[in-house]
Structures are given as structure tokens and as C-alpha cells.
Amino acid sequence: MxxxxxxxxxxxxxxxxxxxxxxxxxxxxxxxxxxxxxxxxxxxxxxxxxxxxxxxxxxxxxxxxxxxxxxxxxxxxxxxxxxxxxxxxxxxxxxxxxxxxxxxxxxxxxxxxxxxxxxxSAAYLLALKLKAFRVTDPVRGETERLDILNLMKVVGISGAEEAIALLGRYFPVSAASPEKQRFLLKNMDLEGGADAPEYPR
The missing domain is CATH 3.30.460 (Beta Polymerase; domain 2)
Incomplete structure (x- = not known):
């Protein structure tokens, strides 16, 4: 590593x-x-x-x-x-x-x-993270989860469907078949994010 x-x-x-x-x-x-x-x-x-x-x-x-x-x-x-x-x-x-x-x-x-x-921008970076969605990665998964959670707070997104709609702005093909994103977002642990995430700080 x-x-x-x-x-x-x-x-x-x-x-x-x-x-x-x-x-x-x-x-x-x-x-x-x-x-x-x-x-x-x-x-x-x-x-x-x-x-x-x-x-x-x-x-x-x-x-x-x-x-x-x-x-x-x-x-x-x-x-x-x-x-x-x-x-x-x-x-x-x-x-x-x-x-x-x-x-x-x-x-x-x-x-x-x-x-x-x-x-x-926070929205574009979140879309990139959602497209890759590596929260199940055994090495980087927890860091990825926190990145996504904090970016969702910054952008003002709280649910899976809003996140998928954002994904569709930048990656319409991925958003057309978002089963993986929907499942992971709905089952993702929502604890541990920053109290007041900022981007840009």
C-alpha cells in the first residue's frame, strides 16, 4: 500500500x-x-x-x-x-x-x-463517488462511506432517490440502472459523519 x-x-x-x-x-x-x-x-x-x-x-x-x-x-x-x-x-x-x-x-x-x-464542486464529486461506490471495499470502504455521507450533507441530500437523481445529472447511463447504488444507499450506516461538514471549507 x-x-x-x-x-x-x-x-x-x-x-x-x-x-x-x-x-x-x-x-x-x-x-x-x-x-x-x-x-x-x-x-x-x-x-x-x-x-x-x-x-x-x-x-x-x-x-x-x-x-x-x-x-x-x-x-x-x-x-x-x-x-x-x-x-x-x-x-x-x-x-x-x-x-x-x-x-x-x-x-x-x-x-x-x-x-x-x-x-x-461538491455535487460533481459526490456523483463521482456514487458512480464508483466502493463502500464495500475491505480496505477503503469506511473512508468512502464517510466521504459520501459528508458530501451528501454538504449538498443537502438525505435519501437514496435524491442521490440517484444527482448521479443522473452527470452519469445518466449509471443512473438508468442504479440497483447497486440504491441498495447500498438504503443500507448504508449513517453514523460517524462530521457534525458540520464543509466543502469548500
């Missing part, structure tokens, strides 16, 4: 990537998804094991390849800690402007920024 890291470590890593981009005369714009987005923008997720980002251009530029490898080596992280594997699962119906929030530019020291980061 990959080494987990916290928000401060991720922000420091983004500073390094932003610095490397600026040094190469480049500007990288990414959206961050999954647990890393929650860790950055919420008050209820505190660790992750990788960073799921929007589609990258391949081959990666040398400066980015070197920067992410150096960050991994320095921190003892998995070499693939920064990856765009989530891109395959994103919704073609999601609009970048309407369904994403600007998070920040990096580095944070006032020098020339080389990295711009955005995160999905």
Missing part, C-alpha cells in the same frame, strides 16, 4: 511542481479529484495516498516527470502518486467552469506561479 500523506505535504508538493513549471517557463492547469480534492477543500478528509488529476498530455514534459519523481523519492511516496487514471471516469457532461472551483496557484511564496489547481 502507498504511504499516506496529509494536506500540508500535498501543498508542499504542489509548491515544488509550481516552482518546477515556472522554472521551465511552463504553466500547468489541473483539476484534482477524489480523496486529494476532499483533503484540500473539505474539513472532513485528512489523508490520501495519491493525487488523481485531470488528463495530462503525454509524454510528460521532462520538468514534470523529474519534479514528481523527486517529490516521491523525498517523501517515500509511490512513484505514481501523481496520476491521471481518474480521467477515464470523468463525466463528459461536467462543465469546467460550472462544476469546478478554483483552489489556488503554486508556489505559494509570491513568486511566479507555474501551477493552477481547481477542485470539483
Amino acid at each position: 502507498s504511504a499516506a500523506f496529509d494536506r500540508d505535504a500535498l501543498l508542499d508538493a504542489f509548491d515544488s511542481i509550481g516552482r518546477a513549471a515556472a522554472g521551465a517557463g511552463a504553466k500547468l492547469q489541473i483539476a484534482v479529484y477524489g480523496g486529494s480534492a476532499l483533503m484540500l477543500a473539505s474539513n472532513f478528509r485528512f489523508a490520501t495516498e495519491d493525487v488523481d488529476v485531470s488528463k495530462l498530455e503525454y509524454p510528460l514534459p521532462d520538468w514534470l516527470d523529474h519534479a514528481t519523481a523527486e517529490i516521491a523519492a523525498r517523501n517515500g511516496w509511490d512513484p505514481n502518486w501523481f496520476n491521471d487514471q481518474v480521467a477515464f471516469h470523468l463525466s463528459p457532461l461536467a462543465d469546467h467552469a460550472a462544476d469546478h472551483l478554483e483552489f489556488g496557484t503554486f508556489p505559494r511564496d509570491g513568486t511566479t506561479p507555474g501551477l493552477e489547481v481547481s477542485v470539483p
